[in-house]
Amino acid sequence: MWLNALNRKLLRETRTLKGQIFTIAVVLASGIVCFIALRGTYASLLASELDYYDRFRFADVFAQAERVPETLARRVEALPGVATVQTRVAKDVTLPIEGLSHPAYGRMLSLPPSGVPTTNAIYLKKGRLPERDDEVVLLEAFAEAYGLEPGHHVPVVVNGKRRSFRIAGIALSPEFVYAIRPGALVDDPKRHTVLWMQRSALATAFQLGGAFDDVSLKLAPGASEKSVREGLDRLLAPFGGNGSIARKDQISNRIVSQELDQLGVLSTMVPAVFVGVTAFLVNLVLGRMIRLQRPEIATLKAIGYSNVEIGRHYLGLVFVVLLPGSVLGLAGGLMLGHFVLALYGTTFRFPNLEFNLTAGLVATAVVVSAVAALAGAWGAVRSAVRLPPAEAMQPPAPARYRRSVVERLGVSALIGTSGMMVLREITRRPFRTLLSSFGIAGAISLLILSHFGLDSLISYFEGTFRREQRQDLAVVFAKPVAPGVVAELARVPGVLTAEGLRAVPVRIRYEHRARDSVMMGLPRPNTLRRLVGHGGPEVAVPADGVVLTQTLGDVLGLRIGDRPEVEVREGDRRTVRPVVVGFVDESVGMSIYAQAGTLAALEGDLGAVSSVLLKVDPLRTAQVDAQLRRSPSIIDVSDARGDMQRMLDMNTSFMNVWTAISIALSAGVVFGVVYNNARIGLAARARDLASLRVLGFTRGEISWILLGNQALEVALAIPVGLWLGRAWARQFMSTVDQETFRWQVAIAPRTYLLSVVVTLFAAAASALWVRRSLDTLDLVAVLKARE
Amino acid sequence: MDLARHDAAAVSAPAVRAAERSAILACVGLRKIYRMGEVDVRALDGVDFELRAGEFLVLLGPSGSGKSTLLNILGGLDVPSEGRVFFGAEELTDAADDQLTAYRRHHVGFVFQFYNLVPSLTARENVALVTDIADDPLDPEEALGLVGLAERLDHFPTQLSGGEQQRVAIARAIAKRPSVLLCDEPTGALDFRTGILVLEVLDRINRELGTATAVITHNAPIAAAADRVVTLGDGRVYGTRTNATRARASDLRW
């Protein structure tokens, strides 16, 4: 019979410990919730990605050129290691959407006559493929942003001519899981889209009949990506090819992979906190229970219960925690998982994104939780098992207190007798105090960990706007223009300063290492695009030589005075060996900077600019912006500060939910730790406290004696938690690909404040909860009871 | 020390054989030494002892004379430093932990000075703790009836007086139909009147069920209720006497 006397004992004791068991179950459940939600989202995204890439033949190598005769496709196909090749026409267009002050930026891609490309197939969600010259298929996110449906029309400026296209279908593409405008830092579905149309029509519009400017290919199994890319680059070089891109560097894929990597790390890091705290709390409660029950354990042994039976009995408590904790955790995890995955789904577009709760995931969550709880129980239960039956006939010796070092320093005069009692309790169990503090610190660090990403991003933007990119608007041209344009723009009413920039694709080599990079030509003086060295000093653009971002320098192993080989990947494709004269500290990108003159000499022309930075009268920004956009050669006018603000606005609701969840989870841990400690303190010291009440101490005074401990634990936990959060954020960042981003971890004072306030609130709430029972302390009953 | 043990065994071989025949529980040359830092405490210093089938035995001695130590070893709660222990023909001296557990589980009933009831279980459930794991137990209700507590089955220990708690403890001890009932100061924590009540119960159990019973006490008048009295002092047996007549518990005075 399962409800034998021993199990009844467990059940009854569970009932008296219900508050403690509940709080531990909540902490355990929180760990499972995080694990299921984060890991489940990770696994679901990863599975969707693999399936999507496979079924829609996401290419392995991508390349662009200016105008390549179609006949070259066969030579690309003949390269050893190439499985299939798809050529197309890919052009930038703008979409002057009505009601939008800025035309949206679009990428127009051709579809082969069959409509089914051999690489990068599209997934039609609605409608059909284009059948006429004036039909397009539109990327879903953009269509959703404007409520566009098949049959609607969109205006598109194609090669300078405004046309109206009928939307034939709405689609997704493995190339644009995350659709981001080149040069932008975040996606903006209202201002960026991708369109597909028939190849013949697009080719005609850009005079590319019988030619292509974009090629992608799939590799044969076991082929060397490096040698295929080298072969492809060689073939395309005469036609303006500026270097192929591997799948891992394809922008959408890179961002999705990065996000997945981070999610993968987070999905183990975050649950680890809960798992650790669960183990600690189980140990705390069970250890206390077993110490209290020494005579009962001895009796059970004396009347013939075996060590195994007694061990199992106390481990039963673990299952009382584990069962509701797991059920709660799985249910919560499933809910949160759906929510998180849906959030990802709005940014990362996959054909079918389903939260996949696998048996393996559930088993891992439950087994890891069980192992943690059992590990926490282990030490306590072992002491029960080891208890020699005869020795335990005597009741445990009264707790031994000593005068601590602190006391001997003579602080007793300062903190009084009740302070002394608090201090003695802590010095008597320093390890428990430390572990409790550590658990609370873990909760604090979770809050920081859940916020530092956005903090760092904002800090990066603000720092960049303050130091390096001081323009109000950046004007981007479809192709490089003559430097005279800068002066023209400077004369536009409202423009205060205009400075031209030139970006040239290059490949930089040093020793055996090489990277594709962009060489930026800066004007003199450069007041809007500045270079800033490590620690903040402005670095002057040298008349001779180049300045590199520190990341690029590190990757290539370059030092000041070295002369790397720089190959220009357009025009005459000259190669030079400029001297490295300095490094700048930029978080994003691997750029090379030189004076515009240096770049012009390198290109063998009189100079050109690919974008112009403007300082604008703040009152006339909108006017200037609108006027600039009317020029057909200008493809985009971007306002980085506005972009950042829009990105933040778009993510507010997401961030609010995220904040609420992280607060709830962290507060649960703090509550659990403080509550359990206070309860145990109360159980152990009810007698002392009742005696003090009899002696005339007030409720407030005895509350302080009991809860002073917890107050100190929290006080100790706060600095440790803040530090831990920061250290964790750093550790987390170091797992992120250092080549693409080199974030400085920045934690806003707001985040620190939030963590502290949440902790204090949760601690105060649980302390008050325990204090209620202190207020109703039945003096007579307590003094009469055994303990 | 090994040699000494061999000698002791050789010398007392006839005594061993005698013990095997007549005694249900016996020990020979028992020593128990506690190391307390620098000093050795000789709790038992060469004790020969036997408990015979069906008898009511009182183990008398001042506090600290080694009574509990002896009882713990006889009951399989502890192991001796030296000497041998027998349960019937079975030797317990070097028994492994699980053998001792099985011995306690099936053959020994314990009654402790402080009752040692599980506070979260009712009287019935405290007895069920034993009947759950014993081979051919009494019903908990029957056992509690034997100690006169048939009316208090569902009361928790805190709802019972000390004497009632001790009677529940006795019910728990006898519910497994033990071969031996070992009681360590069962009246030690009780007032005189309640103590008598508890002794009456033990006396009746011994007469009705025939369970060999050893009762520890430092309270000399209780010895009158025994078949045999063994006196301990300083870890040695001072003397053994047999009472011609066994006094009724209710006639005792102290």
Ligand SMILES: Nc1ncnc2c1ncn2[C@@H]1O[C@H](COP(=O)(O)OP(=O)(O)O)[C@@H](O)[C@H]1O
């Ligand atoms: N676990 C122990 N550790 C050390 N000394 C002990 C231990 N148990 C008993 N003793 C000592 O052994 C002696 C006999 O103790 P005990 O058998 O409890 O005596 P009694 O039950 O007759 O009062 C005493 O001196 C006691 O201090």
Ligand SMILES: [Mg+2]
């Ligand atoms: Mg004793």
